[in-house]
Amino acid sequence: xxxxxxxxxxxxxxxxxxAQMTPEEKAALKxxxxxxxxxxxxxxxxxxxxxxxxxxxxxxxAKGENKDQEVIDKNAVxxxxxxxxxxxxxxxxxxxxxxxxxxxxxxxxxxDDVSRQLLNPELNLAANKQTFDTLTFAKSVDGVCQGCxxxxxxxxxxxxxxKPYLVSAKLKMPTLITYYAYLCIFYTETKNLEGAMAAYExxxxxxxxxxxxxxxxxxxxPQYPVSQFAFNLYYTAYTLKRYDLCEKFxxxxxxxxxxxxxxxxxxxxPQIYLQQGDTAKWIVALEEMxxxxxASTNAEVATQNLLAYxxxxxxxxxxxxADKMLAxxxxxxxxxxxxxxxxxxxxxxxxxxxxxxxxxxxDPEYVDGYNMCGMALYRQAAENYYKQIYDxxxxxxxxxxxxxxxxxxxxxxxxxxxxxxCREKAADKPELWAGPxxxxxxxxxxxxxxxELDQYTK
Numbered sequence: 001x002x003x004x005x006x007x008x009x010x011x012x013x014x015x016x017x018x019a020q021m022t023p024e025e026k027a028a029l030k031x032x033x034x035x036x037x038x039x040x041x042x043x044x045x046x047x048x049x050x051x052x053x054x055x056x057x058x059x060x061x062a063k064g065e066n067k068d069q070e071v072i073d074k075n076a077v078x079x080x081x082x083x084x085x086x087x088x089x090x091x092x093x094x095x096x097x098x099x100x101x102x103x104x105x106x107x108x109x110x111x112d113d114v115s116r117q118l119l120n121p122e123l124n125l126a127a128n129k130q131t132f133d134t135l136t137f138a139k140s141v142d143g144v145c146q147g148c149x150x151x152x153x154x155x156x157x158x159x160x161x162x163k164p165y166l167v168s169a170k171l172k173m174p175t176l177i178t179y180y181a182y183l184c185i186f187y188t189e190t191k192n193l194e195g196a197m198a199a200y201e202x203x204x205x206x207x208x209x210x211x212x213x214x215x216x217x218x219x220x221x222p223q224y225p226v227s228q229f230a231f232n233l234y235y236t237a238y239t240l241k242r243y244d245l246c247e248k249f250x251x252x253x254x255x256x257x258x259x260x261x262x263x264x265x266x267x268x269x270p271q272i273y274l275q276q277g278d279t280a281k282w283i284v285a286l287e288e289m290x291x292x293x294x295a296s297t298n299a300e301v302a303t304q305n306l307l308a309y310x311x312x313x314x315x316x317x318x319x320x321x322a323d324k325m326l327a328x329x330x331x332x333x334x335x336x337x338x339x340x341x342x343x344x345x346x347x348x349x350x351x352x353x354x355x356x357x358x359x360x361x362x363d364p365e366y367v368d369g370y371n372m373c374g375m376a377l378y379r380q381a382a383e384n385y386y387k388q389i390y391d392x393x394x395x396x397x398x399x400x401x402x403x404x405x406x407x408x409x410x411x412x413x414x415x416x417x418x419x420x421x422c423r424e425k426a427a428d429k430p431e432l433w434a435g436p437x438x439x440x441x442x443x444x445x446x447x448x449x450x451x452e453l454d455q456y457t458k
Contacts (some may be wrong), residue, residue: 029098036098039089040107046086047110050117053079079117084136086114087143094146101154108150109165115143119179126182134186138195141179142202148173149210174216177206181224188232193242200229227255234265243272266298270305283309294329303334311341318342333362337369340376349376349383370422371432377415378436381408381443412440430456 021029053075060067060075090111093099099107118140125132148169155166180203187196204226207214214220230252237245246269253265266289273282286302293299303325310317319342325335340355353376359369384407419437426432434456441450 032096033098033100036093036096037100037103039093040099040103040110043086043090043093043114044106044110046082046089047114050079050082050086050114053082054117076121080121080136083114083117084139087111087118087139090114091143091146094150104154105151105156105162108147108154110147111143112147112151112169115140115147119144126186134183134190134192134195137179137186138183138199141176141183144172144179145176145210148176149212152212170213173210173213174218177203177219177222180206181222181229184229184232188229188236191236191240193233193237193240193245196229196233196236197245200226200233203229225256227252227257231256231258231261231265235261238268238272241275243276246272263298266292267301270302290325291328294332300334303332303338307334307338307341311338315342315345331358331362333359333366333369336362337366337372340372344372344376344379347379349379352376353380365425367422367426367429367432370418370425374415374418374422374433374436377411377418378440381411381415381440384408384411409444412444416440416444 057072057075057079060072090107094104094107094111118136122132122137122140126137151162151165151169152173155162155169157163157166180199183199184196184203187193187199202209203222206222207219210219230249234246234249234253237243237249250265250269254262256262256265270282270285270289273279273285283306286306289296289302290299306321307318310321318338322335322339322342325332326339329335336355336358340352340359343349343352343355353373356369356372356376360366360373363369416437419433419440422433423430423437434453438450438453438457441447441453
């Protein structure tokens with residue numbers, strides 16, 4: 001009774017709205033309704049023809065060795081042609097919103113029927129890794145989804161004719177989400193971004209689009225995480241330099257729980273801004289990388305890039321940036337290295353040394369940090385050595401030698417330990433340690449060790 005009463009109210013409301021229309025609007029509405037009715041009728045008629053052709057093929061195939069394959073093939077072509085025509089007519093009619101209420105169930109069922117005739121052959125081809133018609137596959141998936149859901153919306157569970165179809169639609173509907181996943185994969189692999197995006201949106205919004213099946217397991221917990229497709233689209237857009245689309249899928253792509261994929265998304269974003277010449281956004285993106293995971297390799301690379309950028313703007317700019325990073329994390333390897341480098345470039349070797357030492361404390365494998373620890377001590381030693389020579393307060397050579405032993409040689413010895421560590425960890429990079437290490441050994445009177453390094457310095 002309630003349903004009947006509601007239908008009557010809707011009819012009254014529709015009648016009132018119609019009465020308020022201008023003659024032109026009424027004429028346009030009637031024309032649209034007439035067109036939708038014709039499209040629906042034609043679509044249903046084509047569905048029936050398709051059904052007859054399908055049954056004929058089934059009967060022919062049942063003959064086994066006596067079957068006429070030519071007839072089967074000819075019918076298969078007609079089935080696809082007529083199904084495509086019916087799919088287009090019925091989808092257009094239903095989309096118009098002008099299909100009569102009493103025809104809605106039949107129209108949706110017919111759309112489901114013909115779309116499934118299109119879908120199954122393409123599925124078989126795809127399953128056998130054969131070339132298939134992606135466009136037909138996409139149309140058929142849309143048609144089956146719309147047709148199944150339309151039956152659920154407009155069908156009557158108490159109608160004995162409709163009842164089995166409603167049960168079937170209820171069972172089929174949740175599984176259809178996976179077909180949009182397949183479409184997204186197919187389109188992405190062929191770098192058809194527009195097609196992939198359309199499939200992604202339908203996959204991601206399946207539960208919202210079809211709320212009657214939102215709580216079904218296949219829909220609530222789909223086979224593939226939405227973020228996986230977002231990453232695929234982000235990656236494809238990046239390779240095609242469609243950076244506007246990268247921005248569109250960035251946040252969702254970040255959620256894909258694959259470490260390599262996550263790192264790619266994080267590290268590629270600043271490169272996008274660099275390619276676009278947007279330095280301000282490039283800096284922000286790098287700083288976001290650092291803040292998101294300060295201990296990560298991405299954060300280290302980001303800090304390195306920013307230090308290089310600010311170093312070109314002068315020592316003070318580099319020092320200020322390093323201070324900013326150290327305020328957030330006093331143990332930041334690259335920030336300590338950068339701060340030390342800014343002081344080193346000002347010949348403040350003694351002040352630079354603690355920062356270089358902190359960089360290797362943060363990462364005991366950091367070769368550049370060991371190198372700069374050695375260089376800071378080496379420069380101090382050299383500075384003190386020449387200072388002793390020209391300092392007039394030393395009245396004798398013996399007094400000078402004592403000062404040298406105390407001030408200079410101790411610095412050389414400490415520097416040597418860092419250069420030797422550097423040598424151990426980067427034996428293939430003698431340019432980092434051979435020259436200063438040889439000089440140190442010469443100045444310390446260790447001729448054999450100095451001579452051993454000739455092979456690297458010539």
